[in-house]
Amino acid sequence: MDDDPVVAQAIVRDLRGRYGADYRVMSASSGAAALEMLHELALRDRSVALVVSDQRMPEMTGIEMLAQVRQLSPESKLLLLTAYADTDVAIRAINDIALDYYMFKPWDPPQEQLYPVVDGLLDDWATEHPAESSVIRVLGHRWSQASYEVKTFLARNHVPYRWLDVERDEEGRRLLELAGRTVDDLPVVLVTEGDSLVAPTNRELADALGLRTRAEQPLYDLCIVGAGPAGLAAAVYAASEGLSTVVVERDAPGGQAAQSASIENYLGFPKGLSGADLTHRAVAQAARFGAETVLASDVTGFEERGPVRAVLLEGGGSIEARAVLIATGVSYRRLEAPGIEELGLKGVYYGASANEALQCEGEDVYVVGAANSAGQAVLNFARYAKRVVLLVRGTSLEASMSRYLIDRIRDTPNVDVRLHTEVGAVGGDGHLERLTLVDRGSGAREEVSASWLFVFIGASPRTDWVGDKVARDDKGFLLTGNEMLGAPGAGSWPLPRSPYSLETSVPGVFAAGDVRLDSMKRVASAVGEGAMAVHLVHRYLATI
Numbered sequence: 001m002d003d004d005p006v007v008a009q010a011i012v013r014d015l016r017g018r019y020g021a022d023y024r025v026m027s028a029s030s031g032a033a034a035l036e037m038l039h040e041l042a043l044r045d046r047s048v049a050l051v052v053s054d055q056r057m058p059e060m061t062g063i064e065m066l067a068q069v070r071q072l073s074p075e076s077k078l079l080l081l082t083a084y085a086d087t088d089v090a091i092r093a094i095n096d097i098a099l100d101y102y103m104f105k106p107w108d109p110p111q112e113q114l115y116p117v118v119d120g121l122l123d124d125w126a127t128e129h130p131a132e133s134s135v136i137r138v139l140g141h142r143w144s145q146a147s148y149e150v151k152t153f154l155a156r157n158h159v160p161y162r163w164l165d166v167e168r169d170e171e172g173r174r175l176l177e178l179a180g181r182t183v184d185d186l187p188v189v190l191v192t193e194g195d196s197l198v199a200p201t202n203r204e205l206a207d208a209l210g211l212r213t214r215a216e217q218p219l220y221d222l223c224i225v226g227a228g229p230a231g232l233a234a235a236v237y238a239a240s241e242g243l244s245t246v247v248v249e250r251d252a253p254g255g256q257a258a259q260s261a262s263i264e265n266y267l268g269f270p271k272g273l274s275g276a277d278l279t280h281r282a283v284a285q286a287a288r289f290g291a292e293t294v295l296a297s298d299v300t301g302f303e304e305r306g307p308v309r310a311v312l313l314e315g316g317g318s319i320e321a322r323a324v325l326i327a328t329g330v331s332y333r334r335l336e337a338p339g340i341e342e343l344g345l346k347g348v349y350y351g352a353s354a355n356e357a358l359q360c361e362g363e364d365v366y367v368v369g370a371a372n373s374a375g376q377a378v379l380n381f382a383r384y385a386k387r388v389v390l391l392v393r394g395t396s397l398e399a400s401m402s403r404y405l406i407d408r409i410r411d412t413p414n415v416d417v418r419l420h421t422e423v424g425a426v427g428g429d430g431h432l433e434r435l436t437l438v439d440r441g442s443g444a445r446e447e448v449s450a451s452w453l454f455v456f457i458g459a460s461p462r463t464d465w466v467g468d469k470v471a472r473d474d475k476g477f478l479l480t481g482n483e484m485l486g487a488p489g490a491g492s493w494p495l496p497r498s499p500y501s502l503e504t505s506v507p508g509v510f511a512a513g514d515v516r517l518d519s520m521k522r523v524a525s526a527v528g529e530g531a532m533a534v535h536l537v538h539r540y541l542a543t544i
Helices: 005-019 031-043 062-072 084-096 115-128 145-156 170-178 202-209 229-240 255-259 275-288 354-360 372-382 403-411 523-541
Strands: 050-054 077-082 101-104 136-140 161-165 188-190 219-225 245-248 292-294 299-305 308-313 318-326 348-350 364-368 387-391 415-418 421-427 434-439 445-449 453-455 509-511
Touching (some): 005 050, 005 115, 031 050, 031 062, 062 084, 077 084, 077 115, 084 101, 136 170, 145 161, 145 275, 219 229, 219 308, 219 523, 229 255, 229 275, 245 318, 255 275, 275 292, 299 318, 318 523, 354 372, 364 372, 372 415, 387 421, 403 415, 509 523
Parallel strands (some): 050 077, 077 101, 136 161, 219 318, 245 292, 318 509, 364 387, 364 453
Antiparallel strands (some): 299 308, 421 434, 434 445
Protein backbone atom coordinates (compact mmCIF):
# COMPACT_ATOMS: atom_id res chain seq x y z
CA MET A 1 0.00 0.00 0.00
CA ASP A 2 1.43 3.33 -1.05
CA ASP A 3 -0.03 6.62 -2.21
CA ASP A 4 3.13 7.35 -4.24
CA PRO A 5 2.49 5.67 -7.63
CA VAL A 6 6.20 5.36 -8.38
CA VAL A 7 6.94 3.53 -5.11
CA ALA A 8 3.77 1.43 -5.46
CA GLN A 9 4.64 0.35 -8.98
CA ALA A 10 8.20 -0.50 -7.99
CA ILE A 11 7.27 -2.69 -5.01
CA VAL A 12 4.49 -4.46 -6.92
CA ARG A 13 6.84 -5.07 -9.86
CA ASP A 14 9.53 -6.56 -7.66
CA LEU A 15 7.13 -8.70 -5.62
CA ARG A 16 5.28 -10.05 -8.65
CA GLY A 17 8.53 -10.83 -10.41
CA ARG A 18 9.75 -12.93 -7.50
CA TYR A 19 6.57 -14.35 -5.93
CA GLY A 20 3.85 -14.08 -8.59
CA ALA A 21 3.93 -17.80 -9.40
CA ASP A 22 3.04 -18.77 -5.80
CA TYR A 23 1.13 -15.77 -4.44
CA ARG A 24 -1.39 -13.28 -5.74
CA VAL A 25 0.10 -9.80 -5.40
CA MET A 26 -2.50 -7.01 -5.00
CA SER A 27 -1.97 -3.27 -4.58
CA ALA A 28 -3.90 -0.34 -3.15
CA SER A 29 -3.30 3.38 -3.45
CA SER A 30 -4.33 4.30 0.11
CA GLY A 31 -4.72 2.84 3.55
CA ALA A 32 -8.52 3.01 3.36
CA ALA A 33 -8.54 1.17 0.03
CA ALA A 34 -6.22 -1.48 1.43
CA LEU A 35 -8.45 -2.08 4.47
CA GLU A 36 -11.51 -2.38 2.23
CA MET A 37 -9.63 -4.94 0.14
CA LEU A 38 -8.77 -6.95 3.25
CA HIS A 39 -12.42 -6.91 4.33
CA GLU A 40 -13.41 -8.40 0.98
CA LEU A 41 -10.75 -11.09 1.17
CA ALA A 42 -11.86 -12.01 4.70
CA LEU A 43 -15.46 -12.39 3.50
CA ARG A 44 -14.23 -14.81 0.83
CA ASP A 45 -12.13 -16.69 3.40
CA ARG A 46 -8.89 -15.87 1.59
CA SER A 47 -5.69 -15.88 3.62
CA VAL A 48 -3.31 -12.92 3.41
CA ALA A 49 0.32 -13.93 3.89
CA LEU A 50 2.02 -10.52 3.86
CA VAL A 51 1.00 -6.86 3.96
CA VAL A 52 3.60 -4.28 2.87
CA SER A 53 2.98 -0.61 3.56
CA ASP A 54 4.81 2.69 3.29
CA GLN A 55 4.90 4.65 6.53
CA ARG A 56 4.21 8.06 4.99
CA MET A 57 0.70 8.25 3.56
CA PRO A 58 -1.67 11.23 3.73
CA GLU A 59 -4.86 9.75 5.22
CA MET A 60 -3.19 7.59 7.82
CA THR A 61 0.34 6.46 8.52
CA GLY A 62 1.48 3.03 7.55
CA ILE A 63 1.65 1.98 11.20
CA GLU A 64 -1.90 3.18 11.81
CA MET A 65 -3.09 1.18 8.82
CA LEU A 66 -1.10 -1.93 9.80
CA ALA A 67 -2.56 -1.75 13.30
CA GLN A 68 -6.00 -2.23 11.74
CA VAL A 69 -4.62 -4.99 9.51
CA ARG A 70 -3.45 -6.79 12.65
CA GLN A 71 -7.06 -6.79 13.88
CA LEU A 72 -8.55 -7.87 10.53
CA SER A 73 -5.95 -10.50 9.70
CA PRO A 74 -3.94 -11.29 12.84
CA GLU A 75 -1.84 -14.03 11.23
CA SER A 76 -0.57 -11.90 8.32
CA LYS A 77 3.07 -10.84 8.33
CA LEU A 78 3.58 -7.07 8.41
CA LEU A 79 6.40 -5.25 6.61
CA LEU A 80 6.85 -1.47 6.85
CA LEU A 81 8.76 0.60 4.28
CA THR A 82 10.17 3.67 5.93
CA ALA A 83 12.70 6.46 5.79
CA TYR A 84 15.65 6.56 8.17
CA ALA A 85 14.04 9.47 10.04
CA ASP A 86 11.14 7.21 11.07
CA THR A 87 13.31 4.52 12.66
CA ASP A 88 12.18 5.23 16.24
CA VAL A 89 8.52 5.02 15.24
CA ALA A 90 9.11 1.73 13.45
CA ILE A 91 10.90 0.22 16.45
CA ARG A 92 8.03 1.21 18.75
CA ALA A 93 5.65 -0.50 16.34
CA ILE A 94 7.37 -3.83 17.03
CA ASN A 95 5.88 -3.69 20.52
CA ASP A 96 2.71 -1.74 19.75
CA ILE A 97 1.35 -3.73 16.77
CA ALA A 98 3.75 -6.71 16.59
CA LEU A 99 5.34 -5.37 13.42
CA ASP A 100 7.36 -8.18 11.88
CA TYR A 101 9.98 -6.16 10.01
CA TYR A 102 10.79 -2.66 8.80
CA MET A 103 13.19 -1.73 6.03
CA PHE A 104 14.46 1.49 4.53
CA LYS A 105 13.66 2.85 1.09
CA PRO A 106 14.97 2.39 -1.50
CA TRP A 107 15.47 -1.40 -1.53
CA ASP A 108 17.73 -1.53 -4.56
CA PRO A 109 18.98 -4.05 -5.49
CA PRO A 110 15.97 -6.16 -4.44
CA GLN A 111 18.03 -9.36 -4.63
CA GLU A 112 20.03 -8.13 -1.63
CA GLN A 113 17.71 -5.74 0.18
CA LEU A 114 14.12 -6.92 -0.38
CA TYR A 115 13.93 -10.59 -1.31
CA PRO A 116 15.84 -12.06 1.68
CA VAL A 117 13.48 -10.23 4.05
CA VAL A 118 10.32 -11.25 2.22
CA ASP A 119 11.59 -14.82 1.78
CA GLY A 120 11.96 -15.14 5.54
CA LEU A 121 8.53 -13.68 6.28
CA LEU A 122 6.78 -15.88 3.72
CA ASP A 123 8.65 -18.98 4.85
CA ASP A 124 7.51 -18.33 8.42
CA TRP A 125 3.92 -17.81 7.27
CA ALA A 126 3.96 -20.96 5.13
CA THR A 127 5.27 -22.99 8.07
CA GLU A 128 2.39 -21.73 10.20
CA HIS A 129 -0.15 -22.50 7.43
CA PRO A 130 0.63 -25.91 5.94
CA ALA A 131 -1.53 -27.28 3.16
CA GLU A 132 -4.50 -29.20 4.61
CA SER A 133 -3.61 -32.29 2.57
CA SER A 134 -0.17 -32.51 4.18
CA VAL A 135 -1.36 -32.31 7.78
CA ILE A 136 -1.15 -35.40 9.96
CA ARG A 137 -4.23 -36.01 12.10
CA VAL A 138 -3.98 -37.09 15.71
CA LEU A 139 -7.05 -38.70 17.26
CA GLY A 140 -7.08 -38.73 21.03
CA HIS A 141 -8.70 -37.19 24.05
CA ARG A 142 -7.85 -34.31 26.31
CA TRP A 143 -6.68 -36.25 29.33
CA SER A 144 -4.66 -38.93 27.56
CA GLN A 145 -1.01 -38.88 28.58
CA ALA A 146 0.00 -40.77 25.42
CA SER A 147 -1.89 -38.25 23.27
CA TYR A 148 -0.04 -35.39 24.93
CA GLU A 149 3.31 -37.07 24.29
CA VAL A 150 2.51 -37.62 20.60
CA LYS A 151 1.44 -34.00 20.13
CA THR A 152 4.55 -32.76 21.92
CA PHE A 153 6.85 -34.86 19.73
CA LEU A 154 5.19 -33.65 16.52
CA ALA A 155 5.16 -30.00 17.57
CA ARG A 156 8.79 -29.98 18.67
CA ASN A 157 9.87 -31.62 15.42
CA HIS A 158 7.94 -28.99 13.41
CA VAL A 159 5.58 -31.57 11.94
CA PRO A 160 2.18 -29.97 11.17
CA TYR A 161 -0.71 -31.89 12.67
CA ARG A 162 -4.41 -31.50 13.32
CA TRP A 163 -5.69 -32.46 16.75
CA LEU A 164 -9.12 -34.11 16.93
CA ASP A 165 -10.54 -34.82 20.38
CA VAL A 166 -12.86 -37.80 19.99
CA GLU A 167 -14.85 -36.64 23.02
CA ARG A 168 -15.63 -33.28 21.40
CA ASP A 169 -15.18 -33.59 17.62
CA GLU A 170 -17.65 -35.50 15.48
CA GLU A 171 -15.04 -35.76 12.72
CA GLY A 172 -12.62 -37.35 15.18
CA ARG A 173 -15.13 -40.05 16.07
CA ARG A 174 -15.90 -40.64 12.36
CA LEU A 175 -12.22 -41.00 11.46
CA LEU A 176 -11.65 -43.35 14.41
CA GLU A 177 -14.46 -45.59 13.13
CA LEU A 178 -13.14 -45.47 9.56
CA ALA A 179 -9.71 -46.49 10.82
CA GLY A 180 -11.30 -49.53 12.48
CA ARG A 181 -10.17 -48.44 15.92
CA THR A 182 -11.81 -47.82 19.29
CA VAL A 183 -11.16 -45.44 22.16
CA ASP A 184 -9.02 -48.16 23.75
CA ASP A 185 -6.52 -47.71 20.89
CA LEU A 186 -5.98 -43.96 21.36
CA PRO A 187 -4.01 -42.06 20.38
CA VAL A 188 -4.30 -42.95 16.69
CA VAL A 189 -2.10 -41.05 14.24
CA LEU A 190 -3.31 -40.84 10.64
CA VAL A 191 -0.36 -40.19 8.37
CA THR A 192 -0.63 -39.06 4.76
CA GLU A 193 0.97 -42.27 3.51
CA GLY A 194 1.03 -45.71 5.07
CA ASP A 195 -0.95 -47.36 7.83
CA SER A 196 -2.34 -45.51 10.81
CA LEU A 197 -0.25 -45.65 13.98
CA VAL A 198 -1.75 -46.80 17.26
CA ALA A 199 -0.24 -45.35 20.45
CA PRO A 200 3.13 -45.01 18.70
CA THR A 201 6.46 -44.51 20.42
CA ASN A 202 8.62 -41.55 19.42
CA ARG A 203 10.83 -43.92 17.42
CA GLU A 204 7.83 -45.35 15.54
CA LEU A 205 6.57 -41.85 14.81
CA ALA A 206 9.95 -40.71 13.57
CA ASP A 207 10.33 -43.72 11.28
CA ALA A 208 6.82 -43.27 9.85
CA LEU A 209 7.51 -39.61 9.13
CA GLY A 210 10.82 -40.31 7.44
CA LEU A 211 12.91 -38.62 10.11
CA ARG A 212 16.47 -39.89 10.43
CA THR A 213 16.83 -42.28 13.36
CA ARG A 214 20.14 -43.96 12.51
CA ALA A 215 23.66 -42.67 11.89
CA GLU A 216 25.05 -43.17 8.39
CA GLN A 217 28.81 -43.26 8.96
CA PRO A 218 30.94 -45.68 11.00
CA LEU A 219 33.15 -42.94 12.45
CA TYR A 220 32.75 -39.17 12.87
CA ASP A 221 35.08 -36.40 13.87
CA LEU A 222 32.52 -35.11 16.38
CA CYS A 223 29.43 -36.63 17.99
CA ILE A 224 27.19 -34.09 19.72
CA VAL A 225 24.77 -35.48 22.30
CA GLY A 226 21.82 -33.12 22.59
CA ALA A 227 20.27 -30.78 20.03
CA GLY A 228 19.53 -27.74 22.16
CA PRO A 229 21.04 -24.31 21.38
CA ALA A 230 24.55 -25.39 22.43
CA GLY A 231 24.44 -28.61 20.44
CA LEU A 232 22.98 -27.01 17.32
CA ALA A 233 25.48 -24.13 17.42
CA ALA A 234 28.31 -26.65 17.69
CA ALA A 235 26.87 -28.62 14.77
CA VAL A 236 26.75 -25.51 12.57
CA TYR A 237 30.32 -24.47 13.34
CA ALA A 238 31.78 -27.98 13.24
CA ALA A 239 30.16 -28.97 9.94
CA SER A 240 30.90 -25.61 8.32
CA GLU A 241 34.57 -26.06 9.22
CA GLY A 242 34.79 -29.49 7.62
CA LEU A 243 34.35 -31.82 10.60
CA SER A 244 32.17 -34.85 9.97
CA THR A 245 29.45 -34.23 12.54
CA VAL A 246 26.47 -36.11 13.95
CA VAL A 247 23.95 -34.85 16.51
CA VAL A 248 22.04 -37.37 18.63
CA GLU A 249 18.76 -36.24 20.20
CA ARG A 250 16.36 -38.44 22.16
CA ASP A 251 13.27 -36.25 21.71
CA ALA A 252 13.38 -33.31 19.35
CA PRO A 253 15.77 -30.44 18.53
CA GLY A 254 15.75 -27.24 20.54
CA GLY A 255 15.81 -28.40 24.14
CA GLN A 256 13.96 -26.20 26.63
CA ALA A 257 14.50 -23.18 24.37
CA ALA A 258 12.28 -24.74 21.72
CA GLN A 259 9.32 -24.43 24.09
CA SER A 260 9.68 -20.66 24.49
CA ALA A 261 6.84 -18.76 22.86
CA SER A 262 9.02 -15.69 22.41
CA ILE A 263 12.72 -15.07 23.06
CA GLU A 264 12.93 -11.30 22.98
CA ASN A 265 16.48 -10.65 24.18
CA TYR A 266 18.38 -12.74 21.61
CA LEU A 267 20.80 -10.63 19.60
CA GLY A 268 19.68 -9.66 16.11
CA PHE A 269 15.92 -10.23 16.49
CA PRO A 270 14.35 -6.98 17.71
CA LYS A 271 10.83 -8.39 17.42
CA GLY A 272 11.95 -11.55 19.20
CA LEU A 273 11.49 -15.03 17.84
CA SER A 274 9.93 -18.19 19.12
CA GLY A 275 12.07 -21.03 20.35
CA ALA A 276 10.53 -23.20 17.63
CA ASP A 277 11.56 -20.70 14.96
CA LEU A 278 15.11 -20.45 16.30
CA THR A 279 15.35 -24.24 16.39
CA HIS A 280 13.94 -24.64 12.89
CA ARG A 281 16.47 -22.19 11.48
CA ALA A 282 19.37 -23.79 13.36
CA VAL A 283 18.47 -27.32 12.25
CA ALA A 284 18.25 -26.20 8.61
CA GLN A 285 21.56 -24.35 8.93
CA ALA A 286 23.35 -27.37 10.38
CA ALA A 287 21.91 -29.66 7.69
CA ARG A 288 22.97 -27.23 4.99
CA PHE A 289 26.60 -27.63 6.08
CA GLY A 290 26.29 -31.42 6.17
CA ALA A 291 25.72 -32.24 9.84
CA GLU A 292 23.57 -35.32 10.46
CA THR A 293 20.82 -35.28 13.08
CA VAL A 294 19.69 -38.60 14.55
CA LEU A 295 16.33 -38.27 16.31
CA ALA A 296 14.35 -40.39 18.79
CA SER A 297 17.55 -42.08 19.92
CA ASP A 298 18.26 -42.25 23.63
CA VAL A 299 21.87 -42.37 24.78
CA THR A 300 22.45 -44.94 27.52
CA GLY A 301 26.21 -45.12 27.96
CA PHE A 302 29.69 -44.02 27.03
CA GLU A 303 32.90 -45.93 26.33
CA GLU A 304 36.52 -45.13 25.55
CA ARG A 305 37.80 -47.29 22.73
CA GLY A 306 41.40 -46.28 22.42
CA PRO A 307 41.49 -42.92 20.60
CA VAL A 308 37.80 -43.28 19.75
CA ARG A 309 34.89 -42.24 21.95
CA ALA A 310 31.70 -44.32 21.65
CA VAL A 311 28.19 -43.18 22.54
CA LEU A 312 25.96 -46.19 23.33
CA LEU A 313 22.34 -46.13 22.17
CA GLU A 314 19.18 -47.62 23.64
CA GLY A 315 18.34 -50.93 22.03
CA GLY A 316 21.94 -51.65 21.11
CA GLY A 317 24.39 -50.09 18.75
CA SER A 318 26.66 -47.12 19.16
CA ILE A 319 28.06 -44.08 17.40
CA GLU A 320 31.83 -43.70 17.31
CA ALA A 321 33.65 -40.38 17.03
CA ARG A 322 37.08 -38.94 17.67
CA ALA A 323 35.55 -36.35 20.00
CA VAL A 324 32.26 -35.99 21.87
CA LEU A 325 30.38 -32.89 22.99
CA ILE A 326 27.77 -33.34 25.71
CA ALA A 327 25.06 -30.71 25.31
CA THR A 328 22.07 -32.45 26.82
CA GLY A 329 20.89 -29.40 28.75
CA VAL A 330 18.56 -29.81 31.70
CA SER A 331 15.01 -30.93 32.36
CA TYR A 332 12.46 -29.29 34.62
CA ARG A 333 12.39 -30.80 38.08
CA ARG A 334 9.31 -32.74 39.07
CA LEU A 335 6.90 -31.01 41.39
CA GLU A 336 6.67 -32.68 44.78
CA ALA A 337 3.14 -32.56 46.12
CA PRO A 338 0.58 -35.13 47.25
CA GLY A 339 -1.45 -36.43 44.29
CA ILE A 340 1.13 -35.62 41.58
CA GLU A 341 2.23 -39.18 40.86
CA GLU A 342 -1.35 -40.44 40.57
CA LEU A 343 -2.30 -37.82 37.96
CA GLY A 344 0.73 -38.17 35.69
CA LEU A 345 0.46 -35.92 32.63
CA LYS A 346 -3.28 -35.43 32.95
CA GLY A 347 -3.47 -31.75 33.66
CA VAL A 348 0.02 -31.37 35.18
CA TYR A 349 2.71 -30.66 32.57
CA TYR A 350 6.43 -29.89 32.66
CA GLY A 351 7.27 -27.10 30.26
CA ALA A 352 4.95 -26.16 27.41
CA SER A 353 5.34 -25.63 23.69
CA ALA A 354 4.00 -22.39 22.24
CA ASN A 355 0.98 -23.98 20.56
CA GLU A 356 -0.30 -25.55 23.78
CA ALA A 357 -1.82 -22.25 24.83
CA LEU A 358 -4.63 -22.75 22.31
CA GLN A 359 -6.06 -25.72 24.19
CA CYS A 360 -6.48 -23.56 27.32
CA GLU A 361 -8.64 -20.93 25.63
CA GLY A 362 -11.17 -19.39 28.00
CA GLU A 363 -9.93 -21.29 31.07
CA ASP A 364 -7.80 -20.63 34.12
CA VAL A 365 -4.15 -21.67 33.87
CA TYR A 366 -1.67 -22.01 36.74
CA VAL A 367 2.08 -21.73 36.12
CA VAL A 368 4.78 -22.63 38.67
CA GLY A 369 8.18 -20.99 38.36
CA ALA A 370 10.05 -17.69 38.46
CA ALA A 371 12.65 -17.84 35.68
CA ASN A 372 12.42 -16.57 32.10
CA SER A 373 10.89 -19.79 30.79
CA ALA A 374 7.97 -19.40 33.19
CA GLY A 375 7.55 -15.72 32.31
CA GLN A 376 7.48 -16.42 28.58
CA ALA A 377 4.93 -19.18 29.10
CA VAL A 378 2.71 -16.90 31.20
CA LEU A 379 2.59 -14.25 28.48
CA ASN A 380 1.81 -16.86 25.82
CA PHE A 381 -1.00 -18.43 27.85
CA ALA A 382 -2.41 -14.98 28.61
CA ARG A 383 -3.23 -14.52 24.92
CA TYR A 384 -5.86 -17.27 25.12
CA ALA A 385 -6.68 -18.15 28.72
CA LYS A 386 -9.28 -16.34 30.78
CA ARG A 387 -6.78 -15.94 33.61
CA VAL A 388 -3.18 -16.98 34.25
CA VAL A 389 -1.85 -17.32 37.78
CA LEU A 390 1.91 -17.40 38.28
CA LEU A 391 2.90 -19.18 41.51
CA VAL A 392 6.28 -18.08 42.90
CA ARG A 393 7.92 -19.54 46.00
CA GLY A 394 10.14 -16.49 46.55
CA THR A 395 9.31 -12.93 47.54
CA SER A 396 9.97 -11.32 44.14
CA LEU A 397 10.57 -12.03 40.46
CA GLU A 398 13.53 -9.69 40.11
CA ALA A 399 16.12 -12.19 41.32
CA SER A 400 15.47 -14.73 38.56
CA MET A 401 13.53 -13.14 35.68
CA SER A 402 14.56 -10.57 33.07
CA ARG A 403 13.22 -7.06 33.54
CA TYR A 404 11.41 -6.92 30.20
CA LEU A 405 9.36 -9.99 31.11
CA ILE A 406 8.49 -8.69 34.56
CA ASP A 407 7.25 -5.40 33.09
CA ARG A 408 5.10 -7.15 30.49
CA ILE A 409 3.63 -9.54 33.05
CA ARG A 410 2.65 -6.64 35.30
CA ASP A 411 1.05 -4.84 32.37
CA THR A 412 -1.04 -7.87 31.32
CA PRO A 413 -4.49 -7.54 32.94
CA ASN A 414 -5.42 -11.24 33.04
CA VAL A 415 -2.22 -12.32 34.82
CA ASP A 416 -2.01 -12.65 38.60
CA VAL A 417 1.32 -13.13 40.37
CA ARG A 418 1.17 -14.84 43.75
CA LEU A 419 4.44 -14.57 45.62
CA HIS A 420 5.68 -16.88 48.43
CA THR A 421 3.08 -19.42 47.29
CA GLU A 422 3.54 -23.11 46.46
CA VAL A 423 1.40 -26.06 45.45
CA GLY A 424 0.61 -28.09 48.56
CA ALA A 425 -1.46 -30.80 46.85
CA VAL A 426 -3.25 -31.67 43.63
CA GLY A 427 -6.37 -33.71 43.09
CA GLY A 428 -8.94 -34.85 40.60
CA ASP A 429 -10.88 -37.82 39.28
CA GLY A 430 -8.75 -39.09 36.39
CA HIS A 431 -7.32 -35.64 35.67
CA LEU A 432 -6.45 -32.41 37.43
CA GLU A 433 -9.49 -30.68 38.94
CA ARG A 434 -8.16 -28.81 41.96
CA LEU A 435 -5.04 -27.37 43.57
CA THR A 436 -4.23 -26.64 47.17
CA LEU A 437 -2.16 -23.45 47.37
CA VAL A 438 -0.06 -22.79 50.46
CA ASP A 439 1.20 -19.40 51.63
CA ARG A 440 4.81 -20.07 52.67
CA GLY A 441 4.73 -17.23 55.18
CA SER A 442 1.51 -17.83 57.10
CA GLY A 443 0.92 -21.48 56.19
CA ALA A 444 -2.63 -20.63 55.08
CA ARG A 445 -4.09 -23.12 52.62
CA GLU A 446 -6.54 -22.40 49.82
CA GLU A 447 -8.21 -24.86 47.46
CA VAL A 448 -8.91 -23.66 43.91
CA SER A 449 -10.46 -25.27 40.86
CA ALA A 450 -7.90 -25.91 38.13
CA SER A 451 -7.56 -28.03 35.00
CA TRP A 452 -4.16 -26.80 33.82
CA LEU A 453 -0.91 -26.68 35.77
CA PHE A 454 2.39 -26.03 33.96
CA VAL A 455 5.62 -26.45 35.91
CA PHE A 456 8.86 -24.58 35.16
CA ILE A 457 11.04 -25.20 38.20
CA GLY A 458 14.69 -25.95 38.76
CA ALA A 459 17.17 -27.69 36.52
CA SER A 460 17.96 -31.38 36.55
CA PRO A 461 20.73 -32.60 34.20
CA ARG A 462 20.46 -36.10 32.80
CA THR A 463 24.07 -37.22 32.92
CA ASP A 464 23.91 -40.62 34.60
CA TRP A 465 24.73 -42.28 31.27
CA VAL A 466 28.28 -40.85 31.17
CA GLY A 467 29.46 -43.23 33.91
CA ASP A 468 32.04 -42.69 36.62
CA LYS A 469 34.92 -41.49 34.46
CA VAL A 470 33.28 -38.17 33.58
CA ALA A 471 33.36 -35.94 36.66
CA ARG A 472 30.09 -34.47 37.95
CA ASP A 473 29.04 -32.52 41.00
CA ASP A 474 26.55 -33.91 43.50
CA LYS A 475 23.63 -32.68 41.39
CA GLY A 476 24.88 -34.25 38.19
CA PHE A 477 26.27 -31.18 36.42
CA LEU A 478 29.44 -31.82 34.43
CA LEU A 479 32.73 -30.36 35.65
CA THR A 480 34.97 -28.85 32.98
CA GLY A 481 38.40 -27.26 32.73
CA ASN A 482 40.24 -26.43 35.90
CA GLU A 483 37.11 -26.67 38.05
CA MET A 484 37.33 -30.47 37.96
CA LEU A 485 40.96 -30.70 39.08
CA GLY A 486 40.96 -32.02 42.60
CA ALA A 487 37.17 -32.31 42.71
CA PRO A 488 35.83 -35.31 44.66
CA GLY A 489 35.39 -38.30 42.37
CA ALA A 490 37.07 -36.63 39.41
CA GLY A 491 40.10 -38.90 39.43
CA SER A 492 43.40 -37.74 38.04
CA TRP A 493 43.78 -35.88 34.76
CA PRO A 494 45.67 -38.35 32.52
CA LEU A 495 47.56 -35.96 30.21
CA PRO A 496 50.58 -33.70 30.78
CA ARG A 497 48.70 -30.72 29.32
CA SER A 498 45.96 -28.95 31.26
CA PRO A 499 42.36 -29.66 30.27
CA TYR A 500 40.77 -27.21 27.85
CA SER A 501 38.19 -24.89 29.37
CA LEU A 502 35.14 -26.91 28.23
CA GLU A 503 36.82 -30.32 28.43
CA THR A 504 35.59 -32.87 30.95
CA SER A 505 37.73 -35.27 32.96
CA VAL A 506 37.94 -37.55 29.88
CA PRO A 507 40.17 -36.04 27.17
CA GLY A 508 38.26 -35.42 23.99
CA VAL A 509 34.90 -35.25 25.75
CA PHE A 510 33.57 -31.71 26.08
CA ALA A 511 30.48 -30.12 27.64
CA ALA A 512 28.58 -26.98 26.69
CA GLY A 513 25.38 -25.24 27.72
CA ASP A 514 23.15 -25.82 30.72
CA VAL A 515 24.50 -29.31 31.45
CA ARG A 516 27.80 -27.75 32.51
CA LEU A 517 28.35 -26.59 36.09
CA ASP A 518 27.93 -22.82 36.59
CA SER A 519 26.70 -22.13 33.06
CA MET A 520 24.60 -18.99 32.60
CA LYS A 521 21.34 -20.80 31.67
CA ARG A 522 20.67 -18.45 28.75
CA VAL A 523 20.20 -19.23 25.07
CA ALA A 524 22.92 -16.82 23.95
CA SER A 525 25.51 -18.22 26.35
CA ALA A 526 24.67 -21.80 25.30
CA VAL A 527 25.14 -20.85 21.64
CA GLY A 528 28.46 -19.21 22.49
CA GLU A 529 29.70 -22.25 24.39
CA GLY A 530 28.68 -24.53 21.54
CA ALA A 531 30.73 -22.47 19.09
CA MET A 532 33.66 -22.26 21.52
CA ALA A 533 33.62 -26.04 22.01
CA VAL A 534 34.28 -26.58 18.30
CA HIS A 535 37.43 -24.47 18.54
CA LEU A 536 38.60 -26.68 21.41
CA VAL A 537 37.68 -29.84 19.52
CA HIS A 538 39.96 -28.71 16.69
CA ARG A 539 42.79 -28.25 19.20
CA TYR A 540 42.16 -31.68 20.68
CA LEU A 541 41.99 -33.44 17.30
CA ALA A 542 45.34 -31.91 16.37
CA THR A 543 46.92 -33.81 19.29
CA ILE A 544 45.75 -37.33 18.38
